[in-house]
Amino acid sequence: MSDHPAAALDGASPRASAASDPAGPSLCEGLPPLPADGAVCARDFPEAHTIRTVIARLGDKWTLLVVGLLGDGPARFTELQRRIDGISHRMLTQTLRALERDGLVRRTAYPEIPPRVEYALTPLGRSLLEPTLALVRWAAEHHPELTTARDRYDAAHPEPD
Amino acid sequence: MSDHPAAALDGASPRASAASDPAGPSLCEGLPPLPADGAVCARDFPEAHTIRTVIARLGDKWTLLVVGLLGDGPARFTELQRRIDGISHRMLTQTLRALERDGLVRRTAYPEIPPRVEYALTPLGRSLLEPTLALVRWAAEHHPELTTARDRYDAAHPEPD
DNA sequence: CTGTATCCTTTTGGATACTG
DNA sequence: CAGTATCCAAAAGGATACAG
Numbered sequence: 001m002s003d004h005p006a007a008a009l010d011g012a013s014p015r016a017s018a019a020s021d022p023a024g025p026s027l028c029e030g031l032p033p034l035p036a037d038g039a040v041c042a043r044d045f046p047e048a049h050t051i052r053t054v055i056a057r058l059g060d061k062w063t064l065l066v067v068g069l070l071g072d073g074p075a076r077f078t079e080l081q082r083r084i085d086g087i088s089h090r091m092l093t094q095t096l097r098a099l100e101r102d103g104l105v106r107r108t109a110y111p112e113i114p115p116r117v118e119y120a121l122t123p124l125g126r127s128l129l130e131p132t133l134a135l136v137r138w139a140a141e142h143h144p145e146l147t148t149a150r151d152r153y154d155a156a157h158p159e160p161d
Numbered sequence: 162m163s164d165h166p167a168a169a170l171d172g173a174s175p176r177a178s179a180a181s182d183p184a185g186p187s188l189c190e191g192l193p194p195l196p197a198d199g200a201v202c203a204r205d206f207p208e209a210h211t212i213r214t215v216i217a218r219l220g221d222k223w224t225l226l227v228v229g230l231l232g233d234g235p236a237r238f239t240e241l242q243r244r245i246d247g248i249s250h251r252m253l254t255q256t257l258r259a260l261e262r263d264g265l266v267r268r269t270a271y272p273e274i275p276p277r278v279e280y281a282l283t284p285l286g287r288s289l290l291e292p293t294l295a296l297v298r299w300a301a302e303h304h305p306e307l308t309t310a311r312d313r314y315d316a317a318h319p320e321p322d
Numbered sequence: 323c324t325g326t327a328t329c330c331t332t333t334t335g336g337a338t339a340c341t342g
Numbered sequence: 343c344a345g346t347a348t349c350c351a352a353a354a355g356g357a358t359a360c361a362g
Contacts, residue, residue, distance in 0.1 A: 054307070146215070148264070
């Protein structure tokens with residue numbers, strides 16, 4: 001699991017893309033020149049594995065919600081469970097373990113009875129907060145459009161009974 | 162599936178949070194005042210459903226890669242399949258359908274023989290590109306740290322044989 | 323309170339064959 | 343070339359019981 005570190009995506013050496021340039025640098029910037037066969041970018045998509053590793057961590061059902069909540073400050077296990085509607089005991093544990101393993105969350109257990117455990121974002125975890133919140137903001141802003149589009153699509157594509 | 166539109170997360174009326182304030186506005190900004198029992202924010206996390214809807218779309222195995230590639234310009238089915246290493250025919254179809262349904266991708270079929278179909282991001286899809294790329298950039302930048310943390314954790318927590 | 327283990331259901335996704 | 347349908351294996355995730 002040792003890809004190239006931070007190759008590409010870093011800025012510098014932009015290349016004209018086939019379409020408009022809406023969000024600044026593309027996914028593929030900084031890659032070696034293309035074989036000039038008209039392909040736009042990223043033949044074999046070297047960052048794909050890196051991206052998928054991260055997305056796999058972030059993209060599960062609960063991770064982003066946990067990170068988002070911890071962004072407001074440290075919290076205990078039960079506190080998190082109470083706030084995240086519908087999460088099961090097992091999934092919260094599992095999510096927190098994975099985040100801890102990846103160095104995004106720090107777990108602090110106080111040797112008391114009954115036990116008390118606090119979870120908090122690490123600096124690395126906090127650095128994730130920014131792109132996460134950007135996505136959350138996008139979600140909040142555009143959710144109505146998604147719903148509308150969905151309804152329209154479903155109306156136009158009735159499933160054959 | 163009709164939540165409140167863009168409630169919260171919009172800026173204005175910040176509230177002191179229990180910890181530092183790393184990434185600007187928190188997940189919970191703009192919510193009605195808390196019951197003052199020491200809780201930090203977002204009792205029942207009303208955005209949770211909205212967030213999960215979006216995360217569910219973005220968080221699957223291939224969506225972000227497809228969106229990222231389409232960010233470089235329109236592409237045909239086979240082109241996408243060739244570029245995204247490991248994606249199956251079925252999954253690419255399914256991913257594109259879901260994106261089309263949500264209004265993020267526009268599908269254009271040319272009535273030729275053999276058939277030619279082009280996929281392109283809609284304006285809404287392009288608006289997603291920005292937060293997406295932010296996340297991708299984060300992934301590229303911090304992947305090494307994740308790997309390191311992971312190795313360290315695994316070394317410290319040998320699984321019981 | 324926090325965490326682990328077990329069981330079982332649902333979902334995801336790959337392989338493949340077939341259609342226009 | 344693009345798309346659909348079927349079948350099947352693997353993974354995710356919920357419920358529950360139990361332990362420190």
